[in-house]
Amino acid sequence: MAEDPLKRVEHAAQKLAAAREEVGKLVVGQRDIIDGALTCLVTGGHALLEGVPGLGKTVLVRALAQAVALKFSRIQFTPDLVPSDIIGTTVIAEDERGRKAFTFQPGPVFSNIVLADEVNRTTPKTQSALLEAMQDHSVTVAGTTHPLTEPFCVLATQNPLEMEGTYPLPEAQLDRFLLKLHVGFPSHEDLHKILDRTTGDGAPAVRSVLTHDELLAIRATVREVAVARHVQDYAVRVLEATHRERPGASALVKRYARYGASPRGAQACLMAAKARALLAGRVHVSIDDVKAVALSALRHRVILSFEGEAEGVTTDQLLTEILTTVPETA
Amino acid sequence: MTRAAAGTESVSSASLRRALRAVAARARAQRALEAWVALFAVATAVLIAAGLMTKTGYSLPPLAWLAWGVLPFAGALAWCARPVAALPIARAIDRALATPDLVASAVQFAALAEAHRTAFMRACMAQAEAESARLVPARALSFTKPRALPALCAALLVLIVVPGEAALPPPAAALSAKSPASPAIDEDTKQAFAREAEALRAQPLDPEAQAVLDKLNQLLEALAAGELDRAEALMELRRLEERLASAVSVDPEALEAALEELSRALAGTPEAKPLEKALREDWPEAANELEKLAERVAKEDLKAGAQERLAQGLERAAAERASSKSRAAVDAAKRELDRLLRDREDPRAAEGESGEKEERLLKRKQRELDQLEREHAKHEAAERELERLQRELDAASKALKDKQRQSAAERLQDAASELERAAQQQASRSQAQKLAEQLAQLRAEIAQRGGQQRDGSAQEGGSGSAVPLSAQRFRRMAGGQSGGADGAGQQGQPNQPGQPGQPGGQQPGGQQAGTPGAGSDAQHKVARLAGSSEGPEGTDTALLEVPGKPSDASGEGSGAGLGGAPKDGPATAGSGQHVDTRVEGEKRGGPSRSEVIFESGQRGFASDGYAKVHGEYLRHAESVLERERVPGGYRYYVRRYFQLIRPREAQGAQP
Numbered sequence: 001m002a003e004d005p006l007k008r009v010e011h012a013a014q015k016l017a018a019a020r021e022e023v024g025k026l027v028v029g030q031r032d033i034i035d036g037a038l039t040c041l042v043t044g045g046h047a048l049l050e051g052v053p054g055l056g057k058t059v060l061v062r063a064l065a066q067a068v069a070l071k072f073s074r075i076q077f078t079p080d081l082v083p084s085d086i087i088g089t090t091v092i093a094e095d096e097r098g099r100k101a102f103t104f105q106p107g108p109v110f111s112n113i114v115l116a117d118e119v120n121r122t123t124p125k126t127q128s129a130l131l132e133a134m135q136d137h138s139v140t141v142a143g144t145t146h147p148l149t150e151p152f153c154v155l156a157t158q159n160p161l162e163m164e165g166t167y168p169l170p171e172a173q174l175d176r177f178l179l180k181l182h183v184g185f186p187s188h189e190d191l192h193k194i195l196d197r198t199t200g201d202g203a204p205a206v207r208s209v210l211t212h213d214e215l216l217a218i219r220a221t222v223r224e225v226a227v228a229r230h231v232q233d234y235a236v237r238v239l240e241a242t243h244r245e246r247p248g249a250s251a252l253v254k255r256y257a258r259y260g261a262s263p264r265g266a267q268a269c270l271m272a273a274k275a276r277a278l279l280a281g282r283v284h285v286s287i288d289d290v291k292a293v294a295l296s297a298l299r300h301r302v303i304l305s306f307e308g309e310a311e312g313v314t315t316d317q318l319l320t321e322i323l324t325t326v327p328e329t330a
Numbered sequence: 331m332t333r334a335a336a337g338t339e340s341v342s343s344a345s346l347r348r349a350l351r352a353v354a355a356r357a358r359a360q361r362a363l364e365a366w367v368a369l370f371a372v373a374t375a376v377l378i379a380a381g382l383m384t385k386t387g388y389s390l391p392p393l394a395w396l397a398w399g400v401l402p403f404a405g406a407l408a409w410c411a412r413p414v415a416a417l418p419i420a421r422a423i424d425r426a427l428a429t430p431d432l433v434a435s436a437v438q439f440a441a442l443a444e445a446h447r448t449a450f451m452r453a454c455m456a457q458a459e460a461e462s463a464r465l466v467p468a469r470a471l472s473f474t475k476p477r478a479l480p481a482l483c484a485a486l487l488v489l490i491v492v493p494g495e496a497a498l499p500p501p502a503a504a505l506s507a508k509s510p511a512s513p514a515i516d517e518d519t520k521q522a523f524a525r526e527a528e529a530l531r532a533q534p535l536d537p538e539a540q541a542v543l544d545k546l547n548q549l550l551e552a553l554a555a556g557e558l559d560r561a562e563a564l565m566e567l568r569r570l571e572e573r574l575a576s577a578v579s580v581d582p583e584a585l586e587a588a589l590e591e592l593s594r595a596l597a598g599t600p601e602a603k604p605l606e607k608a609l610r611e612d613w614p615e616a617a618n619e620l621e622k623l624a625e626r627v628a629k630e631d632l633k634a635g636a637q638e639r640l641a642q643g644l645e646r647a648a649a650e651r652a653s654s655k656s657r658a659a660v661d662a663a664k665r666e667l668d669r670l671l672r673d674r675e676d677p678r679a680a681e682g683e684s685g686e687k688e689e690r691l692l693k694r695k696q697r698e699l700d701q702l703e704r705e706h707a708k709h710e711a712a713e714r715e716l717e718r719l720q721r722e723l724d725a726a727s728k729a730l731k732d733k734q735r736q737s738a739a740e741r742l743q744d745a746a747s748e749l750e751r752a753a754q755q756q757a758s759r760s761q762a763q764k765l766a767e768q769l770a771q772l773r774a775e776i777a778q779r780g781g782q783q784r785d786g787s788a789q790e791g792g793s794g795s796a797v798p799l800s801a802q803r804f805r806r807m808a809g810g811q812s813g814g815a816d817g818a819g820q821q822g823q824p825n826q827p828g829q830p831g832q833p834g835g836q837q838p839g840g841q842q843a844g845t846p847g848a849g850s851d852a853q854h855k856v857a858r859l860a861g862s863s864e865g866p867e868g869t870d871t872a873l874l875e876v877p878g879k880p881s882d883a884s885g886e887g888s889g890a891g892l893g894g895a896p897k898d899g900p901a902t903a904g905s906g907q908h909v910d911t912r913v914e915g916e917k918r919g920g921p922s923r924s925e926v927i928f929e930s931g932q933r934g935f936a937s938d939g940y941a942k943v944h945g946e947y948l949r950h951a952e953s954v955l956e957r958e959r960v961p962g963g964y965r966y967y968v969r970r971y972f973q974l975i976r977p978r979e980a981q982g983a984q985p
Contacts, residue, residue: 283450
């Protein structure tokens with residue numbers, strides 16, 4: 001770790017860029033989503049990908065897991081899924097000498113990258129089983145806590161359209177996600193590329209460009225990225241501006257916001273900004289980094305009022321207004 | 331000027347410090363420019379406003395101009411000297427170098443203690459140092475046009491394009507300008523006085539009176555424009571009256587009396603009969619008669635006996651001396667003043683009376699004495715003029731006795747010239763007298779409008795009797811009213827034929843306005859209301875005769891003055907051949923208070939409610955009149971007003 005920071009940052013940036021390239025082989029466009037996923041990966045956070053079916057969410061996660069050579073597991077969340085299906089359970093096992101004993105059979109959560117597909121389709125009980133794993137990076141079964149292997153990253157997806165028979169994630173669980181990424185519809189050109197790549201005789205292969213150790217080193221590097229006070233102050237002021245009772249709240253926030261983002265939102269904001277700076281090869285965070293990640297880091301932490309929901313106002317609208325009105329320097 | 335921005339002291343990197351200093355200097359320069367332009371615009375606006383408010387044009391004191399030029403510079407320098415925050419400067423550098431927040435972060439990290447700096451922070455500072463070496467300060471902070479520049483241009487344009495002297499009144503007039511919002515007289519009054527002044531100007535006037543007339547016109551303009559307040563106007567009027575009084579150095583009454591006596595001295599001389607008559611009635615004609623007499627003497631047109639009678643008549647006329655009552659009055663006043671002074675010094679006498687009262691009396695006597703002495707001086711001047719005439723007549727008489735007809739004729743010619751000169755002077759004095767009356771009227775008008783007509787104004791002599799022009803207009807518009815104390819008609823109704831005057835009748839207008847208090851009545855001019863009626867259906871008119879004859883005795887009356895003497899002479903015979911001409915203006919929405927009164931009085935009011943309200947208001951007004959000290963003339967106006975607006979069915983009753 002005594003290596004020159006600039007070299008470390010440069011190396012990390014190159015590695016991440018390579019991973020991005022590899023993911024890009026399968027996922028056309030969606031640069032922000034790839035960067036967001038990488039951000040979660042290097043900061044130890046989790047991402048909630050929201051988008052209609054068929055946009056390549058699962059492909060993206062799978063490609064990412066391949067690019068970083070990490071253990072990947074996919075959980076398709078259904079209403080009949082139970083917590084033990086995710087975290088694992090104890091079963092009776094017989095050893096070589098014929099003795100039987102209870103042994104822990106780990107669930108799919110014991111991976112480095114977990115794709116929780118359509119996470120809002122399962123019951124809250126099952127969703128909450130994932131909660132401990134996401135927050136503490138460990139699971140407790142039959143009184144025994146089993147730590148998860150690092151890096152551990154949950155990339156959950158949900159469909160915003162089909163709300164019937166779903167269980168929307170509670171605020172507490174949403175807060176556990178570092179970023180909420182909106183997977184948008186690809187552009188006309190990107191659609192052509194998608195068709196070209198997926199309807200041919202062979203799909204492009206994703207190479208593994210980032211080892212487990214390298215990723216852990218990058219994780220350490222991210223935390224060292226320097227943040228000046230004025231940048232941090234900006235992040236704090238943005239967060240405060242989401243609270244309707246605070247003096248700096250805008251008229252839109254006062255009218256449509258019920259609760260503002262928690263302090264975890266500022267943490268997420270700053271960590272994501274650090275990752276973005278690292279991706280850009282910088283040793284310091286800029287205000288632009290904070291601005292770039294603020295939407296995805298805060299949009300799921302601001303709760304709209306009834307009036308806001310009734311009028312179809314989105315948290316993105318509130319945050320966009322906040323980012324344009326809060327001055328960069330106090 | 332190359333001080334670093336605040337908070338950059340801890341920056342150790344030379345190149346970074348240099349970059350920060352350069353950009354901070356540009357920021358200060360820009361800030362100073364902004365401040366100078368803004369302050370200069372404000373200073374210019376203040377200068378223009380000061381010029382407008384003081385109405386002195388741009389003739390402001392040099393200090394004001396100095397402040398206009400220097401203060402913006404001083405303000406700009408002070409603004410420039412204020413510290414510049416490091417963060418905006420550093421961010422400006424970052425923008426120029428396209429290194430988002432690199433230099434800004436480095437400056438922040440430099441402020442931390444060395445122990446608290448991480449390797450990444452140091453790396454950031456090193457990177458910032460390396461990047462700052464390629465900084466071009468002008469790219470970081472380019473000079474921009476000051477935001478207040480349009481305002482400054484506009485202000486300067488106003489200052490330059492609008493010339494102060496043209497836009498503003500001359501300083502001399504401006505110095506006396508006070509409140510344009512409250513003119514002391516209205517436009518109608520000004521026009522009325524202006525017409526009177528024009529009429530005076532048409533007649534011969536001596537130069538001093540002419541100058542006073544000019545000043546009066548200027549005063550009227552200033553009053554109508556609201557450039558003078560009432561107090562200043564009254565002071566100016568007093569100055570004009572004093573100037574006019576000093577200009578009229580000869581007492582016209584005394585001269586007239588002396589010539590009448592001269593005329594009586596010629597009564598027994600048939601040859602001078604026309605001269606005798608003309609001396610009483612028409613002085614220019616008397617001068618003509620004297621010239622004719624001189625021609626007759628020169629042409630030996632007179633027989634010896636006639637010459638002898640003429641010589642004796644002229645001798646009597648030359649020997650005639652006017653009785654100097656004025657001297658006697660002055661002497662009496664002096665004696666009275668001496669007595670009072672002695673009494674004041676006498677402690678025994680002082681015990682008996684209140685010292686304050688005595689002091690007041692003393693002052694009043696002193697004023698009376700001054701007045702009398704002024705009058706006496708005029709009287710003496712009149713006597714001197716008469717003496718010159720008499721010297722010529724005496725010389726003519728002696729020449730006639732010595733049978734030197736040619737010399738007598740020449741002397742008579744000289745006497746005629748003297749008389750003609752006196753006649754001309756008398757005419758101009760008469761005009762000056764009218765001018766004095768006009769000044770007094772204007773004073774009363776202003777005082778009445780300002781509610782400042784004090785009871786003691788009559789003490790000054792002559793002014794207390796002046797009835798404001800507006801009051802005269804009011805009386806005229808009120809439809810006519812009865813005349814003097816014993817004067818004629820009953821109350822006239824607006825636009826209705828009045829009753830013929832009845833001697834001895836009482837009328838509400840017989841009191842004089844504004845004369846309570848003791849006054850020096852030597853010049854006390856009594857307003858005389860004389861009623862006149864024409865024909866059986868003649869319209870009663872109220873004629874206000876101002877001024878009256880000066881009273882010979884000094885009066886000490888207090889309270890409202892009584893009406894003047896009844897108008898002498900028989901009533902006008904009714905011919906029945908008059909033609910009523912009524913001029914009626916077009917009714918418009920103009921502010922005419924008299925119109926409202928007229929309409930109310932003419933048509934009455936529809937409801938009984940009005941009668942009730944009228945009664946309540948009238949009772950209240952009466953109680954106030956009883957309770958408060960209101961000048962008699964004003965009491966009359968109040969009662970007259972209520973009389974005019976009384977309900978139709980109650981018109982017969984007196985309020």
